[in-house]
Amino acid sequence: MTPTDPATARTTATRAEYCVIACAEAWRGDGEILASPMGTVPSVAARLAKLTFSPDLLLTDGEALLIGDVPAVGSASTVTEGWLPYRRHLTMVMGGRRHVMMGASQIDRFGNQNISCIGDWARPKRQLLGVRGAPVNTLNNPVSYWVPRHSARVFVEKVDMISGVGYDSAAAAGPSATRFHDLRRVVSDLGVFDFGTPDHAMRLVSLHPGVTLDQVREATGFALAVPDDVPRTREPSAQELRLIRDVVDPRGLRDREVRP
Numbered sequence: 001m002t003p004t005d006p007a008t009a010r011t012t013a014t015r016a017e018y019c020v021i022a023c024a025e026a027w028r029g030d031g032e033i034l035a036s037p038m039g040t041v042p043s044v045a046a047r048l049a050k051l052t053f054s055p056d057l058l059l060t061d062g063e064a065l066l067i068g069d070v071p072a073v074g075s076a077s078t079v080t081e082g083w084l085p086y087r088r089h090l091t092m093v094m095g096g097r098r099h100v101m102m103g104a105s106q107i108d109r110f111g112n113q114n115i116s117c118i119g120d121w122a123r124p125k126r127q128l129l130g131v132r133g134a135p136v137n138t139l140n141n142p143v144s145y146w147v148p149r150h151s152a153r154v155f156v157e158k159v160d161m162i163s164g165v166g167y168d169s170a171a172a173a174g175p176s177a178t179r180f181h182d183l184r185r186v187v188s189d190l191g192v193f194d195f196g197t198p199d200h201a202m203r204l205v206s207l208h209p210g211v212t213l214d215q216v217r218e219a220t221g222f223a224l225a226v227p228d229d230v231p232r233t234r235e236p237s238a239q240e241l242r243l244i245r246d247v248v249d250p251r252g253l254r255d256r257e258v259r260p
Helices: 006-011 015-025 040-051 086-094 134-140 167-173 213-218 238-248
Strands: 034-037 065-067 080-083 098-102 143-147 183-188 191-194 203-207
Touching: 015 040, 015 143, 015 183, 015 238, 034 040, 040 098, 040 238, 086 134, 098 134, 203 213
Parallel strands: 034 098, 098 143, 143 183
Antiparallel strands: 065 080, 183 191, 191 203
């Protein structure tokens, strides 16, 4: 089979598709829990997870409805399963029945996340979103992060302001902060990371195909925990590629977030 064979081209995954697979894995085994993806790749990933290995995941239309189908990203749902206004959404958050995948303008080695400002809080160089729901999310339900452009400006030694609570900050605040604190994974366009070290410092879990360990180290502003043998992010199956390309994201929106 030559490199230009259509069958080969069909099953060769792009970097964005590896990122989708890595993000989808964050929801594996979650059961009947609300998936809250923020960003295009996480949105594709949550839908893929529901269509494959996590069929009990709950999805919303992004506003106030629980949906019973799995429409393509950017398309309207045609099946409504329930009403989920903001107050009920918050009840799910406070009860831990939600796994959100948020973004991060900055994230540090213990998982503190910043989406509020760059620079000193009293006189910031750049104003961002504000803390929004990040503190409540990180203290009450499982949280993962998606970073489409891995760089030392994002992966920093210490965030300028804490929006999402990291492991060291939760420990300093005491049992009320650590009781339900659960940072699952960080996925970037270079690899997958978690906090599975004794001190909950960020650890490299896998490299996406085509990425080297030196690339990740150069793009990270702190020392990562690195296993002796770093695996590659798993390959998508032919079925998963078909679902990504033909069902969930036929317009290829994922490639706008992670360039081929």
